[in-house]
Amino acid sequence: MxxxxxxxxxxxxxxxxxxxxxxxxxxxxxxxxxxxxxxxxxxxxxxxxxxxxxxxxxxxxxxxxxxxxLFDIHTHTNMPGDGRTGEEVNEGENDQQRLLRSAVNATAAVASGVTTMCDCGSWNRNGFALKEGLAMGVVEGPRVLVSGPPLTVTGGHLYYMGGEADGIDAVRSMTRSLIKQGADFIKIAASGGSTSTSDPYRASYSVPELTAIVEEAHNRGRSVLAHCRCTDAINSALDAGVDAILHCSFYDNDGTYRWDQKTADRLAESGTWLNPTMGLGRANRERLERLKSERGLTPDEEERLERSTASGARSLDQFSTLVKAGVRLVGGSDCGWSYYPFGDFQGEVLSLHEAGLSPIEAIRAGTLSPATALGIxxxxxxxxxxxxxxxxxxxxxxxxxxxxxxxxxxxxxxxxxxxxxxxxxxxx
Ligand SMILES: [Zn+2]
The missing domain is CATH 2.30.40.10 (Urease, subunit C, domain 1)
Structure with a gap:
């Protein structure tokens, strides 16, 4: 080392x-x-x-x-980035295996130029153990800030990581417990996501629950990052005063995409950091395009490419408009998830440039802005x-x-x- x-x-x-x-x-x-x-x-x-x-x-x-x-504000070091879902990794592997992967991912990240990253959700004690390994010098990697398991409602997104908590008292207690274990920041699944028992188009926590989490975290100098895949969750997160909103996509409760001017105005006024995670879709499409030229696509892959192309275009359109409205973007790859392996945070920085940031601004979104969002x-x-x-x-x-x-x-x-x-x- x-x-x-x-x-x-x-x-x-x-x-x-x-x-x-x-x-x-x-x-x-x-x-x-x-x-x-x-x-x-x-x-x-x-x-x-x-x-x-x-x-x-x-x-x-x-x-x-x-x-x-570079500073990647959004990673999942336990995840393989090979298309397996969180549920598959939950069922097919144990914590020891996942922790070994975290070590490999950390090395891939630093070798690619990422000198700091946030682990926005890993199983049980894994995030804390990764940090311990880095501090001991047995693992080579960036500075890693960890949330531990994301706070989530019963059956909510990423519940299998171990952070289920419902009700004001329970979320307060969970936040305090995570900080006791070594959480550098708090991650909330404020809407559902890909987890099959959750609904990405519904807010999961009530505003009083979110507010309690933010109060506890801020009282201990920790920033709060909220995963929000629908407009309702974005507004709840804004009500509670979170520091950063991840994904931040404008979907209605029935799963229809709809631009929401009122929410856009709130996002711009609040100065809350937004992490579009557009690099994730981009990585998926680049992979499918590569396969297409190498061996052709199966009908299922062909359909996924079409869907991803459509949602990527919507996302780009949404964030380009938000940039013009004056929001603050921050770079976070979400790598480890889907088909986005560690080692190319640059793909996310490039997508921020596509959304309208100048190269210098996009670089700032991948260096100083995440540091500011985390208070370091x-x-x-x-x-x-x-x-x-x-x-x-x-x-x-x-x-x-x-x-x-x-x-x-x-x-x-x-x-x-x-x-x-x-x-x-x-x-x-
Ligand atoms: Zn994520």
Whole structure:
């Protein structure tokens, strides 16, 4: 497991996207020492930096861009991303097997440039155990913030993860228990979802229940992320004052998609973070298109591709309009779920760009914004002195061509260099 040493490392990239300024800057260098960013300034002054007696090293990336490490606000490390449903993983595997997968997924994430991620729902103690493994140094991965099992009503979405609680007293008690076990934030299934005993088009919790959860979480400095797949649930979550709404799709109780201007206005006014999870559908479609050209699709796959294409277009339309209305988007892949394996959070960042964010804004939605939503923007999310040295170097210029985010040249977490996927592949 690589550890940060005290060497002063001067990184000279072709350009820097620091997350503070609105454009990429040339002629800027970044110095890191120990676990943090020590200095950001003109390349010409870099040689004069005092290493405090420690060794120094210069790292040149002339054609590349340096930016803050990516932050994926929405992942499920227990899940395989191979199309199996949560229920299948619940029945077919045990916690030990799922925890091993979390370790593998965490490594895939950091090797792809994600230096922080939220696990938005894993079974029982698995999320907490993953964090313990990372802290012990037996697992290589990003910084991981965990919710533990999502709070859900009896039979609600993800109930099998272990977070069922009904009624104000029970949800308060469950929230306190999760915080006691080590939850960094609280995840609520505020509507149903793919879980067969739940209904994605119905709000699950009452507003007083949601409010009790938010009160308990905020009282302990934890943010609340709410899964909402229908308009009713979005409005309940807004009433309760959650910090981020995941999915945030405008469906009526009968499953009909309907743009809702009143809800859109509320979302924009509230400043609540919205995570569209458009990258998930995109990953599904890319996979089916690939299969189509390789071997042709079965009728069932053909139908799924059609459905996904239609819902993807609706989603893109909804979020493009919301962006114009002034909502705040935050990047979260939902990877592990469906056919979205770990290692391409960039797909979600690209979909935010499609919805109308400029490349620099989309990068911010995948770095600083998640950090702000989780209340840790003072330590990560931008390239500024004093922050953790969580850095990503990509070839080319993502401020011109955002897809360059996928061409990873180097990753640093807490000042230590992490092997990229390319470097791992070269080792065999
Ligand atoms: Zn999710």
């Amino acid at each position: 690589p550890q940060a040493d005290n060497t002063l490392k001067v990184i000279k990239p072709g350009r820097l996207i620091d997350g503070v300024h609105d454009s990429a800057m040339e002629g800027t260098a970044v110095a890191i020492q120990g676990k943090s960013i020590k200095w950001v300034g003109p390349v010409s002054q870099a040689e004069g930096l005092d290493s405090g007696g420690a060794a120094r090293e210069t790292l040149e990336f002339p054609g590349a861009t340096l930016l803050a490490g 923007q003072d330590s990560i999310g931008t390239v500024e002195p004093g922050k953790e040295a969580d850095l990503l170097v990509v070839n080319g210029d993502p401020s011109q061509d955002l897809a360059q985010l996928r061409d990873v040249a180097a990753v640093f977490k807490g000042g230590a260099r992490v092997a990229t996927n390319k470097e791992r592949a070269a080792l065999g």
